[in-house]
Amino acid sequence: MKNIQPIVENDNCTQCGTCFAVCPVDAIQMKYSDRRGLIPDVNQKVCTNCKKCLRVCPGEELDLNALTRQVFGKLPQNPLYGVYRKVYTGYSTNKQIRYNGASGGLVTTILYELLKDKDIDGAMVVKMSQDRPLEPDIFIARSLDDLISAQQSKYLPVPMNVGLREIMKDTNGRYAVVGLPCHFHGLRLMERLNNKLKDRIVLRIGLFCGFNPTMASTKFLLRRAGVKDFSTVKEIKYRDGDWPCGFRAYLKDGTDRFLYPIKHFLFSHYLFERQRCAMCMDHLCELADMSLGDEWRADLKSSAAGWSFLMTRTKVADQFVEKLVRKSSVYLEEISPDIIASGQAATMIYKKRGTKAFAKIRSLMGKKVPNYLRNSKYQPKLRYYIGAALVYFIPALFEKDFFSRMFIWVPTNIYNKYRNAILRFFRE
Numbered sequence: 302m303k304n305i306q307p308i309v310e311n312d313n314c315t316q317c318g319t320c321f322a323v324c325p326v327d328a329i330q331m332k333y334s335d336r337r338g339l340i341p342d343v344n345q346k347v348c349t350n351c352k353k354c355l356r357v358c359p360g361e362e363l364d365l366n367a368l369t370r371q372v373f374g375k376l377p378q379n380p381l382y383g384v385y386r387k388v389y390t391g392y393s394t395n396k397q398i399r400y401n402g403a404s405g406g407l408v409t410t411i412l413y414e415l416l417k418d419k420d421i422d423g424a425m426v427v428k429m430s431q432d433r434p435l436e437p438d439i440f441i442a443r444s445l446d447d448l449i450s451a452q453q454s455k456y457l458p459v460p461m462n463v464g465l466r467e468i469m470k471d472t473n474g475r476y477a478v479v480g481l482p483c484h485f486h487g488l489r490l491m492e493r494l495n496n497k498l499k500d501r502i503v504l505r506i507g508l509f510c511g512f513n514p515t516m517a518s519t520k521f522l523l524r525r526a527g528v529k530d531f532s533t534v535k536e537i538k539y540r541d542g543d544w545p546c547g548f549r550a551y552l553k554d555g556t557d558r559f560l561y562p563i564k565h566f567l568f569s570h571y572l573f574e575r576q577r578c579a580m581c582m583d584h585l586c587e588l589a590d591m592s593l594g595d596e597w598r599a600d601l602k603s604s605a606a607g608w609s610f611l612m613t614r615t616k617v618a619d620q621f622v623e624k625l626v627r628k629s630s631v632y633l634e635e636i637s638p639d640i641i642a643s644g645q646a647a648t649m650i651y652k653k654r655g656t657k658a659f660a661k662i663r664s665l666m667g668k669k670v671p672n673y674l675r676n677s678k679y680q681p682k683l684r685y686y687i688g689a690a691l692v693y694f695i696p697a698l699f700e701k702d703f704f705s706r707m708f709i710w711v712p713t714n715i716y717n718k719y720r721n722a723i724l725r726f727f728r729e
């Protein structure tokens with residue numbers, strides 16, 4: 302049978318969930334594995350060989366330029382940013398939503414206003430599961446409470462596009478979807494296959510994504526926070542408390558463990574980077590209608606609530622944003638995209654160039670890499686290879702449970718030095 306199973310086995314699956322949503326005979330289930338989280342598994346006896354899953358899968362075959370042309374009718378002037386119309390910094394004027402957000406609460410405010418104005422019937426979002434606190438729960442939010450329950454970034458694999466199945470079932474509804482770049486790669490491939498889906502989705506809200514770590518990262522953080530028995534965990538919040546937030550585990554006995562502020566856990570992304578993320582070239586969610594990210598500038602840090610970056614990419618996004626500004630639901634200042642690059646340059650360069658060095662190392666290790674890296678003629682600089690080698694080998698060690706336990710005690714400043722060392726290889 303020709304289906305996505307080899308892509309999963311080659312470790313080239315982004316865990317976007319699109320194959321699950323497209324399969325017409327339910328041959329694909331998202332199975333939970335301790336190591337990889339929710340990952341597709343094909344029942345070969347049920348698979349009819351229709352190959353639809355392969356046509357929507359961004360794991361090994363992805364042409365970002367072709368999809369960019371499909372969506373915008375042109376290629377970007379600056380490939381670092383993707384096609385964009387306007388760039389802002391700002392926040393939600395709803396204090397509760399802003400404080401509870403990962404950064405400025407803009408994503409949730411935009412969704413809430415769309416719901417209130419009946420521009421949408423629901424929004425595809427993700428919260429942490431109540432029954433299984435270490436797993437994500439993707440659902441369609443239909444109220445403010447739903448939206449608030451889904452706030453903050455979830456730093457673990459989230460197969461967001463499984464939620465598209467519910468959207469496709471509703472033949473009249475209109476929806477907004479939130480996702481990471483890889484979710485939108487799958488979504489845009491699926492829209493190519495299914496025009497009706499395109500009509501169902503009114504707005505695609507993308508998040509910037511450096512990369513998303515493996516399941517082992519969450520367990521490592523729990524152990525560092527002093528949680529030995531994961532069954533005692535009631536709820537996890539990756540971006541809790543005063544901005545810039547921290548990782549908090551709420552326990553069933555009513556106490557909590559808090560790694561605060563963010564510098565006490567962000568390094569773990571670099572210890573537990575997923576190999577597929579290390580080959581992902583899209584940082585700013587280039588195929589979304591609008592993309593949002595964390596505004597880290599030091600001079601804004603006086604407040605306990607955060608700020609967000611917002612890039613509009615389509616006319617529809619501009620129209621929604623203008624409406625929200627008129628209603629004073631958001632506060633926005635227009636800025637140059639170079640301000641985003643000034644704070645995230647190393648990751649942006651890693652994505653566009655370092656990924657190629659990583660892919661070469663991965664090929665040398667006998668593993669398959671996605672087509673856009675396999676066919677690329679670009680020759681990375683030597684220092685990109687050194688940085689990429691760290692990204693390849695260190696997470697491979699930390700993936701081993703005994704190894705990550707052995708280094709649980711290492712002080713935060715040492716881990717942050719390691720993180721900064723990697724980033725330095727990719728600064729221009």
Ligand SMILES: Cc1cc2nc3c(=O)[nH]c(=O)nc-3n(C[C@H](O)[C@H](O)[C@H](O)COP(=O)(O)OP(=O)(O)OC[C@H]3O[C@@H](n4cnc5c(N)ncnc54)[C@H](O)[C@@H]3O)c2cc1C
Nearest residue numbers: 402403404405406407408409426427453455510511594595
């Ligand atoms: C894995 C990951 C990596 C990121 N990397 C960067 C980065 O490198 N640079 C940067 O500037 N910003 C990054 N962000 C984005 C940033 O952390 C915020 O999500 C963004 O600024 C929006 O904040 P907000 O306050 O407006 O959103 P909120 O109001 O808090 O809403 C967050 C929304 O994001 C959705 N969401 C949360 N986690 C996920 C997930 N894993 N997959 C899909 N949807 C999700 C929720 O459903 C919710 O609707 C990343 C986010 C994630 C999840």
Ligand code: SF4
Nearest residue numbers: 314315317318320358
């Ligand atoms: S469609 Fe997404 S979840 Fe399915 S195999 Fe491909 S990358 Fe993985």
Ligand code: SF4
Nearest residue numbers: 483510512513578581
């Ligand atoms: S780095 Fe790319 S592949 Fe990994 S979670 Fe982010 S968008 Fe998806």
